[in-house]
Amino acid sequence: MQRLITLIPCKSAAFSAQLLVLFGFLMSAHADGKTYRSVKEDWQQKVEKLNLQFTKALEKGDVPAMMQYYAADAVSMPEHHATLFSPKSIADYYQRWLAATSDNRCKRLIYSVKIVEGFLLEAGTFTHDFVQAGHKPFRYSGKYIHVWRIGENKSLTLVGEIWGAASGFDRASLPLSSDNTSPVLPAPIKQGYSIQADSINHYNVQIAQLVKERNGAAFSAYYTNDAIYMPYYMPMVIGKDSIHQYYVVHEDPAVTIDTVQINMSRVLPAGDYALVNGFYRVNWRAGEHSGLVTGKSINIWKREQDGKWRLHWQMTNHD
Numbered sequence: 001m002q003r004l005i006t007l008i009p010c011k012s013a014a015f016s017a018q019l020l021v022l023f024g025f026l027m028s029a030h031a032d033g034k035t036y037r038s039v040k041e042d043w044q045q046k047v048e049k050l051n052l053q054f055t056k057a058l059e060k061g062d063v064p065a066m067m068q069y070y071a072a073d074a075v076s077m078p079e080h081h082a083t084l085f086s087p088k089s090i091a092d093y094y095q096r097w098l099a100a101t102s103d104n105r106c107k108r109l110i111y112s113v114k115i116v117e118g119f120l121l122e123a124g125t126f127t128h129d130f131v132q133a134g135h136k137p138f139r140y141s142g143k144y145i146h147v148w149r150i151g152e153n154k155s156l157t158l159v160g161e162i163w164g165a166a167s168g169f170d171r172a173s174l175p176l177s178s179d180n181t182s183p184v185l186p187a188p189i190k191q192g193y194s195i196q197a198d199s200i201n202h203y204n205v206q207i208a209q210l211v212k213e214r215n216g217a218a219f220s221a222y223y224t225n226d227a228i229y230m231p232y233y234m235p236m237v238i239g240k241d242s243i244h245q246y247y248v249v250h251e252d253p254a255v256t257i258d259t260v261q262i263n264m265s266r267v268l269p270a271g272d273y274a275l276v277n278g279f280y281r282v283n284w285r286a287g288e289h290s291g292l293v294t295g296k297s298i299n300i301w302k303r304e305q306d307g308k309w310r311l312h313w314q315m316t317n318h319d
Contacts, residue, residue, distance in 0.1 A: 044113045047122055047148065050156060055106035061098045067091050070158050071149055075266065075277055077162035077296045079142070079232075079317040080177035083186065083265075083279070093176065100175035103137070105129040108144070111236065112228070114313075117271030120156060121300060122146040123228055123236070123313060126163065132175045140174070142166045143230050145298045145315045147268070147275055159268070160277060162298045164317035168233045186279060188263035196274040197267045199309050200301055204278075208260040211282070216247035223311045224302055230315035232295070258283040274301040274309065280316075294319045 050069060057065035067087055070076075076084040076093070084090045098104070106128045114121040128140040147160035171177045189197050203222060210218050220243050223229070229237040229246065237246045261281040268275040278297040284290060300313035 040113060040115065043115060043120055044110060046154075046156065047113060047120065047146075048110060051108045051110075055108065058094070058098075058106055059104050061104075063091055063094050063098070066094060069156075074158055075160050077160075077277075077298065077317065078176070079164040080171045080174050080319065082319055083277075083296050085186070096176055101130040101132050103129070103131045111143075115150075116273040116275075117269075118150055119159075119268070119270050119273075119275060120148040120150055121275075121313065122148065123230075125166070125236075132173070135173065138173045140165065140169075143236055143315070145230070145300075145313060147298065160275065160298055162296070162315050162317060164230070164232055164315065166233075166235045186263075186265040189265065189267065194267055194269065196269055196301070196309075197264060197276075200267070200274060200276060200299075201264065203309060204262040204264070208262045211260045211262075212257045214251050214253070214255075214257065216251040217244070219247040220244035223314075224304065227311055228313045229311075230313075232317050252286075254286050256285045258285060272303045273312070274303075275299075276301060 054066055054069055057063075067090070070087045070090060072087065074087055074090060076090045078084070078093065081093070084093055106126065108124055108126045110122060110124040112121075112123045123143070123145050125143050126141070129137065130140070131137045142163055142165040144161065144163035146158060148156040149159045151157060189201070191198060191201075207219070207222060210216070220240050223240050223243050225240045227238075227240055227243060229243045231237065231246065231250075234246075237243050259282070262278065263280070264276050264278050266277040276297075276299040278299050280293075280295055280297070282293045284293065295316055295318045297314060297316040299311060301309045302312040303309050
């Protein structure tokens, strides 16, 4: 910047003043960018510390210590298990997990942290090694989304979480997966719940119809350009183009979808973002075979400049 100033001849005091204003603006923008990065890094370090404390408590089998990170209205979505709608049910889940396993060792690696109005969003990957009675040691590897509520003095409490494997595996490898052969689905949000919910529900109806029609090529229009999608049994799919390719390849012409229901059980408004707990129900047929698939999701919707809501982060897993 100093070199730029010396190369431009200052022919007038007015020009010099304009140049100083420009210089000040550039320095301010640089400082603001640096400050933003610093703030984001501070939040990430804070979350990394909380994650480490949580995993250490899990490894020690200390459920009360684990539960101090959850908000009073926390919702947890384990893979191959029904949604847990309260800290009490979450604590019970971990008590039963620890009773059925040993040698738990966990590690989380943050991929992205995003600050929105009132919340911190975290996406990352994990490994969880454990031994289930009667089984060989198992490494559970996958990805996750955490939704943290920002409270007083920048405190963080976990208000929503979902996780799932990055590749296919035998669901019997998870000790509690047999508990939910017939999961009880939550009640869907009713019309008029909120402006955000009504708008997003409109898109969910459209998406459900595309699923039924097996029109995966049309799905990417519902995502932001920099979206992250985390489907079941797959690593993160990053960017709208990659998401489009995933949906095109994912379609199986041999499978017929009879009915699709996509619903929401909670919407947390966050300015231009809406943090949605979702769940789905799909009846399918393939030749002589048929079945019912139920699951849940965390969907981070973003309202873009054209006023439309699009999926920014999304993760799904099976009940």
